[in-house]
Amino acid sequence: MVPPLVLDIDGTLTDAQGRLDPRVFEVLPSWDAPVVLATGKAFPYPVSLCHYLGLPQTVIAENGGVVLVDGEVTFAGNREAAQAVADEFVSRGGTLGWDAADTVNRWRETEIAVSLDADEALLRDVASAFDLEVIDTGFAYHVKSHGVEKGVGLEHVCETMDYDPADFVAVGDSENDASTFRVVGQSYAVANADDVAKEAADEVLEQSYMDGTLSVLESLQKS
Structure with a gap:
């Protein structure tokens, strides 16, 4: 077995x-x-x-x-909050790092993924302000709800x-x-x-x- x-x-x-x-x-x-x-x-x-x-x-x-x-x-998780982090991150000069089609996030329902080329410190700072966390999967930074x-x-x-x-x-x-x-x-x-x-x-x-x-x-x- x-x-x-x-x-x-x-x-x-x-x-x-x-x-x-x-x-x-x-x-x-x-x-x-x-x-x-x-x-x-x-x-x-x-x-x-x-x-x-x-x-x-x-x-x-x-x-x-x-x-x-x-x-x-x-x-599980708050997709709207993750999108708000992404929007604020971009408004503060960050970039998600994907092309216009954004197939990385197009079908995501609970989080947002950001390219590893992005400004990690800024992204984490913005996520913290929204009480979300960022994890590095080696493919992307993922903005998601705690837990x-x-x-x-x-x-x-x-x-x-x-x-x-x-x-x-x-x-x-x-x-x-x-x-x-x-x-x-x-x-x-x-x-x-x-x-x-x-x-x-x-x-x-x-x-x-x-x-x-x-x-x-x-x-x-x-x-």
Whole structure:
């Protein structure tokens, strides 16, 4: 019996260039336990990935802001407040850093993402004034409500699926995975993970990106 999984996407199921590693199509569709995709990306991204992998659509998106489990979507966080932060940030000379289409934020429902090229100090100052927080996922700065976390999203998933979070094995690479690592039974940070994720993980892997994730999955299949 293999355990259920909760997996980050970017930096965990991808390569160093951010491309989805094709090996996910070899291992995840045949995983004989639930697989939860937990990401900082907007809601449509993990839903689409589940669709193309042929997995049940059980996802935690926007760093815990949107959860889909058993066909029901729940939301946490204040999108209007996050937009107000973005507007004030821009009015004070900041830039979100995306093109006119802004596909990064177009479908976000609970937070706003800002390019890592942006003025971090100014963004954090503005967010603090609105009682919101900023986390650095390695892809973007995410402006979100306090208490909205992937780990909380997983607890909600488990309530619906009749699992305990401690049943799960997690793999991730970023600050936004630390809350997941704190609630699961076993957690792994890939070698390319940031310091926060490495500190929170039970084990730091020797390999990076999908190579590291695959090493965990192969080990679980053999145990």
